[in-house]
Amino acid sequence: xxxxxxxxxxxxxxxxxxxxxxxxxxxxxxxxxxxxxxxxxxxxxxxxxxxxxxxxxxxxxxxxxxxxxxxxxxxxxxxxxxxxxx
Amino acid sequence: xxxxxxxxxxxxxxxxxxxxxxxxxxxxxxxxxxxxxxxxxxxxxxxxxxxxxxxxxxxxxxxxxxxxxxxxxxxxxxxxxxxxxxxxxxxxxxxxxxxxxxxxxxxxxxxxxxxxxxxxxxxxxxxxxxxxxxxxxxxxxxxxxxxxxxxxxxxxxxxxxxxxxxxxxxxxxxxxxxxxxxxxxxxxxxxxxxxxxxxxxxxxxxxxxxxxxxxxxxxxxxxx
Numbered sequence: 001x002x003x004x005x006x007x008x009x010x011x012x013x014x015x016x017x018x019x020x021x022x023x024x025x026x027x028x029x030x031x032x033x034x035x036x037x038x039x040x041x042x043x044x045x046x047x048x049x050x051x052x053x054x055x056x057x058x059x060x061x062x063x064x065x066x067x068x069x070x071x072x073x074x075x076x077x078x079x080x081x082x083x084x085x086x
Numbered sequence: 087x088x089x090x091x092x093x094x095x096x097x098x099x100x101x102x103x104x105x106x107x108x109x110x111x112x113x114x115x116x117x118x119x120x121x122x123x124x125x126x127x128x129x130x131x132x133x134x135x136x137x138x139x140x141x142x143x144x145x146x147x148x149x150x151x152x153x154x155x156x157x158x159x160x161x162x163x164x165x166x167x168x169x170x171x172x173x174x175x176x177x178x179x180x181x182x183x184x185x186x187x188x189x190x191x192x193x194x195x196x197x198x199x200x201x202x203x204x205x206x207x208x209x210x211x212x213x214x215x216x217x218x219x220x221x222x223x224x225x226x227x228x229x230x231x232x233x234x235x236x237x238x239x240x241x242x243x244x245x246x247x248x249x250x251x252x253x254x255x256x257x258x259x260x261x262x263x264x265x266x267x268x269x270x271x272x273x274x275x276x277x278x279x280x281x282x283x284x285x286x287x288x289x290x291x292x293x294x295x296x297x298x299x300x301x302x303x304x305x306x307x308x309x310x
Contacts, residue, residue, distance in 0.1 A: 001107060006125050056164075063149060063160035077154060
């Protein structure tokens, strides 16, 4: 259950960027974005130092998702990524 | 006497096929057939793995999640806190598996643990050799491709891991020597990837480890 600031609008990603990659990873784990993750879990996020991508996330059921150092979001998945504006 | 020979159904013009090193092979009208196939490429059945036993008992902190890309592992416990001495050899043991979900969990679990293991991987190397050798000795092309990819990941997973594998080359390389001239295409139904030709995979794996073509040649010729 989310609390705190809610987004005002949502759009779909058009092309891949680092930001889209991280949003893809958060949404894979069941969160909107980094903001919601911090609000709900209140945990520090592990990042890959080389690429700046998310390394590990704790899901709402307390299991862990681990992500690769390199890009995981394929081009065909980019349009499914939601970008929220606050 | 000639009529008796004819009545026995034997014709002087017929060639008699026989095996080598027998009395028949010394006859003039005999043709020695080639030796039977040794079965170097024949797949060997693998014994039930410890990985399957532990998975069915629920000892692994993993769960299967389905997403748009296929399957993913959800870890119930942080990988950094896992006992690598216990779990990593078990996951490597599961590389022999070819049935879902064991094959997926073993392959993806190994890659996840190698990706996030850091310095915990190096001390476990000696315990990984037997599972790697068992996986390669199955002669199953799917398993060999998976194991080669795992080997490549293992070598780059931490410092000094490649050097730590050198004493165990004589256990790993013979099977690669058999398959280095075998070409195949391997498709995974889950990821829709075309794996490389086995020879290219083998050379990639060895180049990552050896960094020297002369060492690669010596390794092949010195294999038992």
